[in-house]
Amino acid sequence: MSESLRELGMDLLEERQFERGLAVFAESVRRRPSDHRSRMLAARCLAELGERERAVTAYHACAEGLLRRDYLLSAMAACKLALELAPQERRLRDTLERIHARAARSAPGRASVPPPLPPDPLFDGKVETDLMELMGEELTARVLEVLAAPDPGGVADPNSRPPLPLFADLERDAFLDLVQRMTWKSVPANTVISQEGDAGDHMHVIVAGKAEVSRLVDGQRKALGRLGGGSIFGELSLITGTPPTASVTTVVDTEVFEIRREHLNAMARTFPSVPQVLAEFAQHRMARNMIATSPLFQQLPESERAALLGRFTFKALQPRDKALTEGEPAPGLFLVLAGELVVQKEDPAGGVVSLGVLREGEVAGEISLLTGVPATATVMSTRKTATAFLDRAAFGELTKEYPTIQTYLEQLSERRQKQTAEALRPAEIIDADELVIEADAAKAS
Known part of the structure; x- marks a missing residue:
C-alpha cells in the first residue's frame, strides 16, 4: 500500500501539485514509518510550498532514521538537501558528525570511538486522521507530527552493509566541508551520467538506484556490468586527467553525489590532506581492479x-x-x-x-x-x-x-x-x- 501511495505522490509531484503530494507522502509515512523515501519527497513538497523550516525538520528526521538503519549515503543525502535550505543548521551538522563517526568505526585501521547521542525526538507521530483528507495550514501542521517522528524500527546489522566509501577516509571537518560543496542529483532512468571519452573533471557516488557500465567496441555498445548504491566511478579520471574509458547510464531513477575538480581544489586550500586521500583511494581502486581483472594476475593464487x-x-x-x-x-x-x-x-x-x-x-x-x-x-x-x-x-x-x-x-x-x-x-x-x-x-x- 505504501508503494502505491508513493507512486501516486510521484505523479502529483510531477504535476507540481505539491500540497496534495505532501498529503499522500505523509500518509505513506504514517502507515509505514520506515518509508524514508516518502519522507524525503514530503520534505521536498514542504520546501516547494515555502515551508523551509518544516522541510528541514522533515529532512533531519529522515536522516536520523536512515542513520539508525545504517543507510549512510542516503542519510547524507537527506542532510545535504536540508543544508541547501538551512546551511547553518547545527542539528544537521551533528547528524553528519555521527554519520562520519559510524563510517570511521567501520573503516580498516580506525579506532572505535563512541558517537554523540542522537537528539531527542520532537513528536511521537501519533496522528489518527487520514492526512489525505486535510488541506492548508492544518495539513502542514499535522504532517510534521508524522514526518518529524522517529523511525521506530530496529537497528540494522552493522556488518550487513559496506562502510561508507571514500568519505570515511577524510578527517571529520573535511568530510563536513565536502558534503556542503558536492552536488546531489536525481537522475532519470536511461540517462548517461558519464560519457566515454569526455573530460574527466568529476566523479560520482551512487546513493540509490542502478546504472550500467558500457564501452564502445568495434562500433557496438558492449555492456560491462552494473553499479548499485555505494558505487563510485570517475575517480581515476579525476586523479589522472584521463577521459573515462566507459560510459555509465542509469537503469532506473538514480540518486547520485557529484564531486567536481573545483570542489576538491577549494577544499585542498583548507585541508591539504584531501588530494592525498583521494589519490590513495584511487590507487587502491586501481590495484583491486587489476588484481581482479588483469590476465597477468590470473596466473597466481589470489592470496599472492x-x-x-x-x-x-x-x-x-x-x-x-x-x-x-x-x-x-x-x-x-x-x-x-x-x-x-x-x-x-x-x-x-x-x-x-x-x-x-x-x-x-x-x-x-x-x-x-x-x-x-x-x-x-x-x-x-x-x-x-x-x-x-x-x-x-x-x-x-x-x-x-x-x-x-x-x-x-x-x-x-x-x-x-x-x-x-x-x-x-x-x-x-x-x-x-x-x-x-x-x-x-x-x-x-
Missing part, C-alpha cells in the same frame, strides 16, 4: 596477487609519451591502469602501421624483455595514461620466481607476433620482435 602488484611503481604518461620506442630496448614492463596506449610500427614504404590499442589490464614490453632484442614497435600514450611499471631487473626476478607468469607472457607474445604478421607484408616482419595487437583480439585468440 597484491604482493605482485606491490613490485610495480606508478608511472603517469602524458599524451604522446612513449613507453617503448622502436629500435631501442624496452626499459621494463608496462601495465595499463587507466587510459590507453597505441602500438605502431614504421612502414618501410613510408608512414606507420597501427597494430592496435592497449587498455586497462594489458601489458607492453614483454617480448623485448624476454628475448633481449630491441623493440621493433613503438608504444605511445594517446592521452593521459596511468600505468604500473616494472623495470628490467625486477622483471627478471619476477619471471624466475613465478614460472607461470613467464609462460603466460611467452604465449601472449607468440599470439601477438602471429596475428600481427597477418597485418603486415612478410618483408616487414622478418625481424619483428616487439609486436602487440589490440587487447580484445589477444583475448579472443
Whole structure:
C-alpha cells in the first residue's frame, strides 16, 4: 500500500501539485514509518510550498532514521538537501558528525570511538486522521507530527552493509566541508551520467538506484556490468586527467553525489590532506581492479596477487609519451591502469602501421624483455595514461620466481607476433620482435 501511495505522490509531484503530494507522502509515512523515501519527497513538497523550516525538520528526521538503519549515503543525502535550505543548521551538522563517526568505526585501521547521542525526538507521530483528507495550514501542521517522528524500527546489522566509501577516509571537518560543496542529483532512468571519452573533471557516488557500465567496441555498445548504491566511478579520471574509458547510464531513477575538480581544489586550500586521500583511494581502486581483472594476475593464487602488484611503481604518461620506442630496448614492463596506449610500427614504404590499442589490464614490453632484442614497435600514450611499471631487473626476478607468469607472457607474445604478421607484408616482419595487437583480439585468440 505504501508503494502505491508513493507512486501516486510521484505523479502529483510531477504535476507540481505539491500540497496534495505532501498529503499522500505523509500518509505513506504514517502507515509505514520506515518509508524514508516518502519522507524525503514530503520534505521536498514542504520546501516547494515555502515551508523551509518544516522541510528541514522533515529532512533531519529522515536522516536520523536512515542513520539508525545504517543507510549512510542516503542519510547524507537527506542532510545535504536540508543544508541547501538551512546551511547553518547545527542539528544537521551533528547528524553528519555521527554519520562520519559510524563510517570511521567501520573503516580498516580506525579506532572505535563512541558517537554523540542522537537528539531527542520532537513528536511521537501519533496522528489518527487520514492526512489525505486535510488541506492548508492544518495539513502542514499535522504532517510534521508524522514526518518529524522517529523511525521506530530496529537497528540494522552493522556488518550487513559496506562502510561508507571514500568519505570515511577524510578527517571529520573535511568530510563536513565536502558534503556542503558536492552536488546531489536525481537522475532519470536511461540517462548517461558519464560519457566515454569526455573530460574527466568529476566523479560520482551512487546513493540509490542502478546504472550500467558500457564501452564502445568495434562500433557496438558492449555492456560491462552494473553499479548499485555505494558505487563510485570517475575517480581515476579525476586523479589522472584521463577521459573515462566507459560510459555509465542509469537503469532506473538514480540518486547520485557529484564531486567536481573545483570542489576538491577549494577544499585542498583548507585541508591539504584531501588530494592525498583521494589519490590513495584511487590507487587502491586501481590495484583491486587489476588484481581482479588483469590476465597477468590470473596466473597466481589470489592470496599472492597484491604482493605482485606491490613490485610495480606508478608511472603517469602524458599524451604522446612513449613507453617503448622502436629500435631501442624496452626499459621494463608496462601495465595499463587507466587510459590507453597505441602500438605502431614504421612502414618501410613510408608512414606507420597501427597494430592496435592497449587498455586497462594489458601489458607492453614483454617480448623485448624476454628475448633481449630491441623493440621493433613503438608504444605511445594517446592521452593521459596511468600505468604500473616494472623495470628490467625486477622483471627478471619476477619471471624466475613465478614460472607461470613467464609462460603466460611467452604465449601472449607468440599470439601477438602471429596475428600481427597477418597485418603486415612478410618483408616487414622478418625481424619483428616487439609486436602487440589490440587487447580484445589477444583475448579472443
